[in-house]
Amino acid sequence: MASQQIPETMQAAQVIEFDKPYKINNVPVPTDLAPEDLLIRVAVASLCHTDFMVQHGIMGTNLPCTGSHEGSGTVVAVGSSVENFKPHDRVMGGIIYHHCGACGDCRGPESSTQYCANAAYCGVKGADGYFAEYARIDSRWAAKLPDKVSFKTAAPLACAGCTVYKGIVLAGLKEGEWIALVGSGGGLGHLGVQFAKALRLNVVGVDARDEGLELTQKGGADVVIDARKGDEAVVKEVKEATNGEGVAATVNISDAKTAAATSCAITRMHGTVVQVAQATELRTPCPNFLLHHALANKFEADLNNQQPDNVSIPFQELIFRDIRFRGSLICSAQEANDMLQLVAKHGISVNANAFMGLGEMDRLIELAESGKMKGKGIVIMDQAQIDAEGKEVV
Structure with a gap:
């Protein structure tokens, strides 16, 4: 179910060759959603050390792959079995995409799980990430943003925070x-x-x-x-x-x-x-x-x-x-929600180094590699979503 006119193509920063810089390509918007999927309009994408590992071929990534496994945005379409999200919801995307449901970690209990080794991972292996105008994500690993949590804060929390x-x-x-x-x-x-x-x-x-x-x-x-x-x-x-x-x-x-x-x-x-x-x-x-x-x-x-x-x-x-x-690696879906509630309650913020659009990717990478980064590096993918949040978010 779509909430707005979705274009056929979009810009995405992709790893095309290992040990090479990202290339900004025009690619199809992934509108073919599985029953549990969400399509989001990406507001903010964040850079993580793992993105460098993907670039260097360390993660076993099939190319081409759209980078970034930390992202936030607004739901524009939902899969047929999705019940807990709807268009216009503000969300923090998850890393995991389509876990197997059969391994020990998938079966739980949640308090002792680590991650599904058989899943795909957005921007890392088997699924594209958030350095794009739109992203297809797994609703079971997404989290709704509390009203007081901004897109800028939420994107780095998707991995670093978790x-x-x-x-x-x-x-x-x-x-x-x-x-x-x-x-x-x-x-x-x-x-x-x-x-x-x-x-x-x-x-x-x-x-x-x-x-x-x-x-x-x-x-x-x-x-x-x-x-x-x-x-x-x-x-x-x-x-x-x-x-x-x-x-x-x-x-x-x-x-x-x-x-x-x-x-x-x-x-x-x-x-x-x-x-x-x-x-x-x-x-x-x-x-x-x-x-x-x-x-x-x-x-x-x-x-x-x-x-x-x-x-x-x-x-x-x-x-x-x-x-x-x-x-320890990453938290569960419920723990991610708990984290966001803590962020909202206590006004926890990310020290973000913001870059405007994919055209500034080279500058972001340069800062990250300099060792002078204070906090996290983020890419503003859609300023309009951020402008619409108001002044009370952190």
Whole structure:
């Protein structure tokens, strides 16, 4: 069912060849919807580290592929079985497209799921993404935007927000406990600081860039620590703030070689470390959506792309101090909705670097690769939708 006149073609930024820049093409609008699909007019598309991995052929992507797996927009058409969305609804798109429904993660329970390894992923593998005027998405993984949440905020939350929110949820902390975020001032980290404060946790933010430390402070972290001082100084400052114990849990958002060890060292005995955003560079294409994120969470070693192939945990941390270490990727559809409600209630915002239209893609990529990005890079695909939101959105 369509709500407006939908054109036959549209502009899209596509990966045509690996290790080459995006090419802006005129392509058909994907109006052939499966029963559970939505067609949205894209308002904002966001850039993620995984987009670079797609460009370099690391994700096993079939080409051509329209980039971006973070997007927001307005529903213009719905599939025949869709009941919970209608035209004109404002939505945050999901990453997953057509999960299998049969694997363990699809069967649940939701609290223990990670993602469907058999699904397609918008802008990554098997489905086109949001660097386009229109996008075909799976309604089961989309989320309606609360009235107070803007398209600009929602697009980066579709992946970066969902990723770090899930990490904080998995930490399993109670109000008033201490949590640390290592890599706290990047695209994911500055959101994680705000989420943790909204959940009434005490927050330690650790970063190694001036830009990251500034965003950590802005996000409201109770303690902000410069990782460039070295592990000994970082651990000392954390213990001084936590009655000599260390934090109850740490979410590691950095892909620095020593970040996992640092995360363990600042976590109290029997505490939990949740690893997200391990952006390992594979030597061969990855058949599943196993790797993710970490666009702007750079420790000094990473400025030279010295990314680790493995997460290294010191033996004494794992055994003698009983640090519980687990990995996490993305949140469930319900958790995405919960996140958006938290964003609306507490006025959580994304520090966005906005570029107008696909014609500015090169400038966005240049900023992202410079290591000077503060927060997330977004592309405004449809200014009219943003103008229509009013002034009360965040």
